[in-house]
Amino acid sequence: MTMTEIAPAPPGTGRHSESAPAALEARDVACWFGTNNVLANVSLVMRPREVTALIGPSGCGKSTFLRTLNRMHELVPGASLAGEILLDGTDIYRGSLPTTEIRRRVGMVFQKPNPFPAMTVAENVLAGLRLSGIRTARDERRTIIERCLRRAGLWEEVKDRLGDPGRALSGGQQQRLCIARALAVEPQVLLMDEPCSALDPTSTRRVEETILELQETVTVVIVTHNMQQAQRISRNCAFFLAGANQPGRIVETGDTEKLFNDPDDPRTLDYVRGRFG
Amino acid sequence: MPPVETAPAATPTLSLVAGAGTRAVRIRRFEARDAVLLVGSSISSLALTWLLYERLTPLSGTFGFWVSWYATFLAMVGVTNVVEYDAVRARDRIATVVLWSVGLGVITPLLLVVGYTIARGIGALRIQFFLEDQRYVGALSRADEGGGRHAIIGTLQQVGLAALISVPLGLLTAVYLSEVRGRLARPLRMVTDAMSAIPSIVAGLFIYALWILTLGNSPSGFAGALALSVLFLPTVTRTSEVVLGLVPGGLREASLALGGTEWRTTTGVVLPTARTGLATAVILGIARVIGETAPLILTIGGAFVVNANPFSGKQDALPYFVYRLVRFPQPAQIQRAWTGALVLLVVVLALFVIARVIGGGGPDHISRFRRARLRRKGLA
Numbered sequence: 001m002t003m004t005e006i007a008p009a010p011p012g013t014g015r016h017s018e019s020a021p022a023a024l025e026a027r028d029v030a031c032w033f034g035t036n037n038v039l040a041n042v043s044l045v046m047r048p049r050e051v052t053a054l055i056g057p058s059g060c061g062k063s064t065f066l067r068t069l070n071r072m073h074e075l076v077p078g079a080s081l082a083g084e085i086l087l088d089g090t091d092i093y094r095g096s097l098p099t100t101e102i103r104r105r106v107g108m109v110f111q112k113p114n115p116f117p118a119m120t121v122a123e124n125v126l127a128g129l130r131l132s133g134i135r136t137a138r139d140e141r142r143t144i145i146e147r148c149l150r151r152a153g154l155w156e157e158v159k160d161r162l163g164d165p166g167r168a169l170s171g172g173q174q175q176r177l178c179i180a181r182a183l184a185v186e187p188q189v190l191l192m193d194e195p196c197s198a199l200d201p202t203s204t205r206r207v208e209e210t211i212l213e214l215q216e217t218v219t220v221v222i223v224t225h226n227m228q229q230a231q232r233i234s235r236n237c238a239f240f241l242a243g244a245n246q247p248g249r250i251v252e253t254g255d256t257e258k259l260f261n262d263p264d265d266p267r268t269l270d271y272v273r274g275r276f277g
Numbered sequence: 278m279p280p281v282e283t284a285p286a287a288t289p290t291l292s293l294v295a296g297a298g299t300r301a302v303r304i305r306r307f308e309a310r311d312a313v314l315l316v317g318s319s320i321s322s323l324a325l326t327w328l329l330y331e332r333l334t335p336l337s338g339t340f341g342f343w344v345s346w347y348a349t350f351l352a353m354v355g356v357t358n359v360v361e362y363d364a365v366r367a368r369d370r371i372a373t374v375v376l377w378s379v380g381l382g383v384i385t386p387l388l389l390v391v392g393y394t395i396a397r398g399i400g401a402l403r404i405q406f407f408l409e410d411q412r413y414v415g416a417l418s419r420a421d422e423g424g425g426r427h428a429i430i431g432t433l434q435q436v437g438l439a440a441l442i443s444v445p446l447g448l449l450t451a452v453y454l455s456e457v458r459g460r461l462a463r464p465l466r467m468v469t470d471a472m473s474a475i476p477s478i479v480a481g482l483f484i485y486a487l488w489i490l491t492l493g494n495s496p497s498g499f500a501g502a503l504a505l506s507v508l509f510l511p512t513v514t515r516t517s518e519v520v521l522g523l524v525p526g527g528l529r530e531a532s533l534a535l536g537g538t539e540w541r542t543t544t545g546v547v548l549p550t551a552r553t554g555l556a557t558a559v560i561l562g563i564a565r566v567i568g569e570t571a572p573l574i575l576t577i578g579g580a581f582v583v584n585a586n587p588f589s590g591k592q593d594a595l596p597y598f599v600y601r602l603v604r605f606p607q608p609a610q611i612q613r614a615w616t617g618a619l620v621l622l623v624v625v626l627a628l629f630v631i632a633r634v635i636g637g638g639g640p641d642h643i644s645r646f647r648r649a650r651l652r653r654k655g656l657a
Contacts, residue, residue: 103535
């Protein structure tokens with residue numbers, strides 16, 4: 001297994017030196033909730049500057065896997081994990097990095113848009129900085145707000161509404177606000193758990209455009225149930241499947257193009273053609 | 278019931294286009310004929326019950342009479358509506374009537390208590406009740422002489438101190454129970470529940486035995502505040518815990534996923550989101566203690582003159598003022614007690630309004646102060 005070379009970040013572009021997109025690698029990961037084994041033998045390389053899509057039927061462990069990638073898995077009482085997750089070669093579970101630092105470097109966007117209700121649009125964007133105790137000057141704040149909202153494709157729509165409550169925006173706008181919020185702490189990886197499942201087609205397209213623009217600066221891993229979406233935005237794909245009372249496993253992984261048109265495993269073909277799941 | 282535009286019977290389609298000529302249609306309507314049915318039912322059931330009680334059966338008794346009347350009234354409402362409309366409408370009307378009467382039944386005692394207090398107390402309420410104490414009041418003074426300034430000051434200081442002690446403690450405990458969920462959460466919750474069941478006189482006895490007898494302090498406003506805290510604390514804790522539990526878990530996850538620590542997640546996301554509910558928790562705590570007399574009897578000592586220092590010397594409090602004066606034989610003293618009760622109601626109302634203003638609207642609400650601060654920070 002060779003790690004992709006990471007170009008060093010140009011000076012002055014980021015808050016921390018590692019703000020270039022990072023490679024993420026899972027090695028033989030298994031997960032449990034209590035004694036219930038939900039995921040086994042998952043090995044996957046998520047390359048920088050590419051979008052990796054995780055597909056598969058409900059309950060096959062895609063979301064669980066995604067949540068192991070930034071240590072959100074362990075927030076569930078009774079959850080446990082085996083295997084290694086390497087962020088640019090460093091094991092995030094056994095390394096010396098503090099959990100908060102890992103989560104700052106591996107951001108997450110959730111299925112349901114969840115802007116903080118007690119904060120305005122602008123405050124929501126800055127929430128990550130505030131929550132991790134990073135102080136910012138007034139001018140710096142304005143720059144961050146505009147840059148992150150632009151990257152999330154939301155600036156033009158909300159530039160006059162920065163003082164409105166975050167929840168005053170429409171659902172699609174809220175989700176892009178959440179993306180902007182995740183981007184403000186300059187993560188190297190962005191995990192997205194079905195980010196469009198609560199959105200209408202127009203908003204979905206805007207979010208997809210955002211993702212495609214983001215992949216240059218941040219590694220994107222996205223869980224999706226939408227086959228077309230996986231084809232539209234991802235370069236690599238991993239197909240998860242769980243048998244009855246069996247933990248979820250990766251059936252097939254590789255180039256999205258190949259996975260959808262000429263998969264090696266017949267189960268993959270059945271799934272992407274919509275014959276089950 | 279104001280007259281309501283009803284839908285013309287000959288409009289079969291529902292138009293969703295609101296134009297200049299479109300009139301809003303009240304869907305659930307209460308027409309004149311419904312009012313007639315209700316009034317008619319109540320009168321006829323009254324007549325029927327009278328007939329039953331006075332002429333046909335040997336039944337007697339006021340309570341039974343009104344219970345029978347109510348039952349007959351419901352039956353009449355049902356029957357008349359079946360005749361006029363149909364069975365579904367009749368059931369709907371009966372349910373409506375029952376709900377309205379239950380609502381009235383709940384609110385009537387409250388209105389009676391408040392109304393009676395106002396009626397009895399307003400007579401001797403002068404502005405000097407807020408400005409003077411009982412310094413120059415003798416046994417034969419008129420009811421509107423002197424005032425309750427000493428008691429108002431005492432109550433505000435005692436409840437304020439109790440809030441200063443209980444609100445931070447209660448909030449921290451609620452955070453522990455709801456956010457930290459540590460190992461001690463279960464026993465702690467049990468202790469809090471047990472505490473909220475303590476009779477208020479026991480709270481007073483406890484502080485009297487501990488603070489005054491054992492530790493050798495004199496009765497003071499602070500001792501009273503301690504006794505009130507015993508009652509205040511569990512109320513704030515349990516209500517805050519419930520309110521914090523209502524904050525969606527997704528917000529905590531979002532905050533942690535941004536790299537926030539548990540503590541910053543609590544202070545930066547959970548508490549601000551629950552702000553309105555927490556204000557309610559404080560209000561409930563204040564409401565629990567502000568009218569308490571029993572914990573104060575043994576702890577504050579009582580006074581007739583202003584003592585603005587709660588840490589030294591005896592103090593008075595409005596409930597204690599009322600309790601003491603209402604047992605005097607002189608009508609003037611009893612009158613003063615009622616005035617004190619009325620002022621207590623006013624103080625409670627004022628505190629509630631203040632807490633509501635501070636608590637503000639929902640979490641989405643951005644107050645003028647906050648907007649100004651945001652503008653200074655360059656965020657709006």
